[in-house]
Amino acid sequence: MKKAVAAGCVFLIVAGMLAGCGSWGGEDGGTGGESPFYLSIGAPLIGELPPKNNAVEQAIEAYTHTDLQIQWIPLSAYDDKLRLMIASGEMPKLIKISYSPTYIATMKAEQFWELGPLLKEYPSLSALDRQYYDNISVEGRIYGIPIIRELGRAVIQYRKDWFDALGLQLPVTLEDWYRVVRAMTLDDPDGNGKRDTYGMVLEKRYNQDVGSLLTRISVSQGGPNKWLEKDGRFTPEFMTKPFLETMKMFRRLYQEKLINSDFAVVDTNETARIYDSGRAGIQINGGNAQTWMDKLGKTVPDAAVDVAPLRGPAGIRLPGEAGNAGFFAIPKDSVKTLAEVKKILQFLDKLLEPPMQTVIGKGVENRHWKDAGAFTEVLDRTLDLKEVKPYRDMLLRQAEESDAIKPSSQPELFRKSQQINRENRAHIVDNPALTLESDTFAELGKELDTLITDAETKFIMGLIDEAGWEAELAKWRQAGGERVIHEYEEAYSKRNRK
Numbered sequence: 469m470k471k472a473v474a475a476g477c478v479f480l481i482v483a484g485m486l487a488g489c490g491s492w493g494g495e496d497g498g499t500g501g502e503s504p505f506y507l508s509i510g511a512p513l514i515g516e517l518p519p520k521n522n523a524v525e526q527a528i529e530a531y532t533h534t535d536l537q538i539q540w541i542p543l544s545a546y547d548d549k550l551r552l553m554i555a556s557g558e559m560p561k562l563i564k565i566s567y568s569p570t571y572i573a574t575m576k577a578e579q580f581w582e583l584g585p586l587l588k589e590y591p592s593l594s595a596l597d598r599q600y601y602d603n604i605s606v607e608g609r610i611y612g613i614p615i616i617r618e619l620g621r622a623v624i625q626y627r628k629d630w631f632d633a634l635g636l637q638l639p640v641t642l643e644d645w646y647r648v649v650r651a652m653t654l655d656d657p658d659g660n661g662k663r664d665t666y667g668m669v670l671e672k673r674y675n676q677d678v679g680s681l682l683t684r685i686s687v688s689q690g691g692p693n694k695w696l697e698k699d700g701r702f703t704p705e706f707m708t709k710p711f712l713e714t715m716k717m718f719r720r721l722y723q724e725k726l727i728n729s730d731f732a733v734v735d736t737n738e739t740a741r742i743y744d745s746g747r748a749g750i751q752i753n754g755g756n757a758q759t760w761m762d763k764l765g766k767t768v769p770d771a772a773v774d775v776a777p778l779r780g781p782a783g784i785r786l787p788g789e790a791g792n793a794g795f796f797a798i799p800k801d802s803v804k805t806l807a808e809v810k811k812i813l814q815f816l817d818k819l820l821e822p823p824m825q826t827v828i829g830k831g832v833e834n835r836h837w838k839d840a841g842a843f844t845e846v847l848d849r850t851l852d853l854k855e856v857k858p859y860r861d862m863l864l865r866q867a868e869e870s871d872a873i874k875p876s877s878q879p880e881l882f883r884k885s886q887q888i889n890r891e892n893r894a895h896i897v898d899n900p901a902l903t904l905e906s907d908t909f910a911e912l913g914k915e916l917d918t919l920i921t922d923a924e925t926k927f928i929m930g931l932i933d934e935a936g937w938e939a940e941l942a943k944w945r946q947a948g949g950e951r952v953i954h955e956y957e958e959a960y961s962k963r964n965r966k
Contacts, residue, residue: 504535505811508560508802510550511862513540518858523832528859531827532818540858554579557801562812564615564862566794567604567903569910575611580797581809584610590813592820597867603790605903608963612795613816616867620892621754622684622786623885628774630657630749639750640779642689642717652749653726658768666748668721670731671739675921678789682924684752686714687897688780693787695956697900700964702956704949706920707941718928732925746771752778754789758882775885777892788896796864819864822872828863830876831856843877904963906955912948920944 517540518525529536539560541549547566553559554574565571574580584601587594593613600614624638631637634655639645649667651657657665675682683705687693691710696703705711721727728734728742742748743760746768753760761773777784798812818824830837830844836856837844846852878886909916923940926932932940 504529504533505815506535506537507562507812507815508537508539510539510541510553510560510563512543512546512564513858514543514861515857516854518855522855523835524827524855524859527827527832528819528824528863531824532815534815554799559799559802561802561808562796562798564794565612565797567790567792569913572606572905573910575606575609575797579801580611580799581803582609582611583613583798583809583813586810586813589810590817592817593813596820600791600867603902604792604795607905612797613813613864614792614795615863616865617789617791617793618754618867618889618892619788619791620786620896621789621889622752622778622892623754623757623888624776624778625751625753625757625760625885626774626776627652627657627749627771629770629772631774632772633657633659638776638779641781642685642713645685646717646720648750649721650724650726657749658746664747666728666742667726668750669728669734669739669742669748670718671734671736672732673736674731675924676917678787679754681752682711682714682718683787684778685717686711687787688778688785689714690780690782690785693897693899695899695901697960700957700961702901702953702960704920704953706924712937715924715927719930722928723930732929756882757885758879761879761881773881775881775888777888777895784892784895786892786896788898790902793861816864820866825866826873828859828865829856829873837876839874840877842874844874845877900960901956904956904959906952906959908948908951908955913952916944916948916952919947 525536525538528534537560550563550565551570553563587601587610596614596616599619600616601610604610604612604614626638630652634651634657636648636651637644639648652665652667654663656663670681674680683691683694686705686708687710689710691708691714692703692705694705696705696708718727722729722731728739739748743751744763744767746764757773757775761771764771764773778786796816798809803809803812819828826833830846831852833839835847836852837846906913920940923932923937923944926940927937
């Protein structure tokens with residue numbers, strides 16, 4: 469009976485969708501009365517595998533007139549599996565890849581279709597902000613469709629009840645950060661008479677990738693986002709004064725035992741448990757503060773979490789991110805003709821239309837959500853996580869919901885966090901080397917990054933002093949860093965001459 473009801477709901481929503489959309493017809497990849505277009509997709513899986521032929525997938529297939537075959541690959545194994553696929557030439561027709569030297573090399577080798585010249589034929593794809601495409605371009609060419617995320621996601625999340633109890637203000641300067649962390653570590657913010665709290669805890673990836681805490685705070689203090697470009701000359705962030713001063717602040721916190729001493733080895737799951745159990749008070753995150761509040765509330769019912777933009781002495785200032793969670797590319801080994809490329813682009817274009825954005829973001833009406841007047845409400849969060857979230861994480865989403873999509877009912881904290889993310893775009897600092905190429909970095913980037921991140925940890929832990937830090941910088945230069953700088957400058961000059 470339950471299966472029959474679910475199937476009926478799917479049929480009704482799909483029928484409603486199809487009533488308002490035309491067929492694909494035409495030379496550009498239309499189907500008309502043909503059978504559904506078979507489309508295999510390679511996609512990373514975060515969490516639980518969705519049930520086969522579930523309601524969300526059926527709704528997508530019906531609206532786009534496709535027969536989807538999604539190969540879900542656990543995120544932890546995704547890159548390794550994808551490299552094997554590329555090496556063997558046995559790939560799905562559409563795959564999600566990241567903007568990294570390995571995949572850039574495959575695009576330069578023309579293993580994927582160039583899509584840029586075709587985008588004008590697809591209204592939804594061509595309407596996306598050009599910056600999202602620029603951030604995945606390879607020598608000015610577009611080989612994929614970005615899976616959009618906000619460009620500025622650094623938000624301060626903090627225990628407002630602790631701030632109120634201790635009379636604290638949100639940090640602006642590095643000295644403010646020190647005082648806030650010190651107070652929440654030493655001044656018993658939870659009032660239990662014990663020293664069992666931290667203002668902030670760090671995990672072992674504290675200085676890596678787009679979520680680097682050192683980068684985020686350094687940028688707020690006037691530093692560059694990964695690289696500084698001035699008059700065509702490039703300097704890595706870790707050779708600038710704001711970055712060094714940020715490291716000195718963390719060195720001071722470490723020496724005074726105001727942050728966790730195991731930060732160099734502890735993983736994200738453990739630090740999350742510390743925050744969720746009510747033992748830490750402030751963090752800079754790109755996620756949803758409501759998730760923290762929901763988990764924290766189970767342990768500390770009276771806790772209060774709030775959010776604020778990342779401010780420095782010159783106002784709101786944060787590192788810009790690439791604006792994507794990877795992008796979809798079409799391999800030439802599995803897609804042989806331009807006509808088939810256009811069918812795939814038509815599928816992706818339709819995913820950005822309001823009915824599909826509703827299904828991808830919320831699921832199927834009366835199964836995953838219901839109409840509640842001004843908002844929509846989730847009917848079953850467990851079912852949402854099981855059947856909707858995998859597609860919400862994997863498929864294309866608009867940067868902002870269309871007016872044609874009724875907003876979801878969300879707590880005030882969630883809405884406030886999302887609003888800050890949207891407003892952050894006016895205050896981001898771009899990484900000038902984001903799409904520049906360096907053969908040396910492609911070959912030695914991992915080793916060079918490890919050399920410098922290890923040196924940062926040694927400095928914070930007091931294992932080296934400033935003279936030792938300078939020696940590590942010299943070692944980085946000699947190991948290939950100097951060549952990376954030169955190659956970025958050459959690539960920047962070449963791009964600006966075009």
